[in-house]
Amino acid sequence: MAIHLNTAGAGLPAPAVPGTVARFAALEAELGPYEAEAVHADDLDRRVYDLLALLVGARPDEIALFGSATDAWCRIVCGLTPPRGSRIWVTPYEYAGNLIALQRLAARHECVVEVVPASPSGDLDLDWMRRNLDDRVAVVSLVHMPSSAGVVQPVEEVGALLAGSSAVYVVDACQTVGQLPVDVRAIGCHVLTGAGRKFLRGPRGTGFAFVARELWDRVAPPFHDVHVAEVRSLHHYEVTADRAARFETAERSSAAVLGLVAALEHNAVTPAGAAPEVFAALADAVATTPGTRVLAPGARRAGIVSFVHERCSPERVRDVLAGEGVTGWVGFGAHTPLYLASSGIDRFVRLSVHHYNDLAQVDVLRGALSRAVNG
Missing domain, CATH: 3.90.1150.10 (Aspartate Aminotransferase, domain 1)
Structure with a gap:
């Protein structure tokens, strides 16, 4: 082996993941996809949110599901509307996909992207952050651990530094959920995103975001899907979902979500x-x-x-x-x-x-x- x-x-998929995915696919073939979903409605509509919330120290209504960690990150961050002339902070370890999204965000809102410097040893210069933090800093993006190196960034220390500021604090935890303890309350972030396929050992095609309640009305996604909004007239629609799931799309792989549930259950009892x-x-x-x-x-x-x-x-x-x-x-x-x-x-x-x-x-x-x- x-x-x-x-x-x-x-x-490597957690032990129960392949069988869970395969059994649901077989059930879809036997009953029909919608009918198979109805059989597993509790896992798909409630339990997956409960388990993800438990994993990161959030409330279930603060969790949204996506097809990947990048999709989760971009769906939320690209919907932010920073004031014109704002500063967006990143670190030297920012993921290129995030940088592309932030560059586009900065161009749309006439903001500037700035790099928080690191010391020669590679640690973030927290003193620089303290000296330079002002009301113009609108977004701070930290990758908890870059995929290129095993450096663990001080997300809790940065959260304490930003507490009370107007900055939206975003943490990419793609490489740390399932590997290191992650607690959004201890970190103090507004957004945290993660992948199902890495250290959580879930299926590919799964990702999630924690979105703090205070941020829900400050994110303007490109659209709201019909499972979270209703058209009231020709010129008006209303978001009906009072939870972070308002940022999801209705169509997703139920087999993958059930596989993620199996992985989260395994993660809860493994080191x-x-x-x-x-x-x-x-x-x-x-x-x-x-x-x-x-x-x-x-x-x-x-x-x-x-x-x-x-x-x-x-x-x-x-x-x-x-x-x-x-x-x-x-x-x-x-x-x-x-x-x-x-x-x-x-x-x-x-x-x-x-x-x-x-x-x-x-x-x-x-x-x-x-x-x-x-x-």
């Missing part, structure tokens, strides 16, 4: 993320391989170890590892442009561990990596 070191891309000694062993295996340059900014790291090698291409490393039953991934610097692409890094190897990885597997990786760079 392959050693899966690519949970940062997509995790969060890899054991510390497993991550430490992975980091050591990479760092002690001659010729590697580890991409390891920041004081606090977890889950993901990325690197380049002075002689071997990322593709060669990936392929040799795959030949020995170890699954890694080739990442692209362009996906984290302010951190990697600006440093001249085009591609890199990314390895990631979860609770299903152990020290014996890391030992196999250590040997395979040595052969990959010395072959």
Whole structure:
């Protein structure tokens, strides 16, 4: 069986997920899709929201479901209406997809996007944030952990710093839900988004957003679907959903949502993320391989170890590892442009561990990596 070191891309499905998805597909074929949904109405309409709320410390009515974490993030953030001339803060670790959306938001509202500087070690300059925070800062976007490196950003400290300001605080937790404890009240954010397919071990095609109640009327989505709004006249419609689900669309994969429920139930009784000694062993295996340059900014790291090698291409490393039953991934610097692409890094190897990885597997990786760079 392959050693899966690519949970940062997509995790191995939790044990009950494949069967849950398959059984619902079979039920659709037997009864009809609408009829199958009716059988599972409680899971689809209530339980999935309850479980996601429990996961991130929110209320069920503050949760909305989407087809991906990016869809969730863009659906909410792109609906913000910052005042003209506002400042939008990002960090050097911002995901490219988020940056594209923020650039468009800034262009529409004549705002400016600014980068919160980091220290030479890679940690955010919180003092700079304190000195420069003013009423013009309208949006602050933090990626809790970038997909390119395992740096854990200080989301709680930033939330405390922003408390009482007029800024909308958005946290992309795509790589941390299911890996690290995530509590929106402790963080103090207005929006938090996550993926079902990574460390939660749910199906692809699932994502979600926490949207604080105070923000609901400040987000102007491109449309409201008919399951959350009613047309009152030729020129007027009314949003009838008094919950964050007002930002969803009616059509979704019920099989995927039920798979997400199964993953969330499994997540509730399994360890969060890899054991510390497993991550430490992975980091050591990479760092002690001659010729590697580890991409390891920041004081606090977890889950993901990325690197380049002075002689071997990322593709060669990936392929040799795959030949020995170890699954890694080739990442692209362009996906984290302010951190990697600006440093001249085009591609890199990314390895990631979860609770299903152990020290014996890391030992196999250590040997395979040595052969990959010395072959």
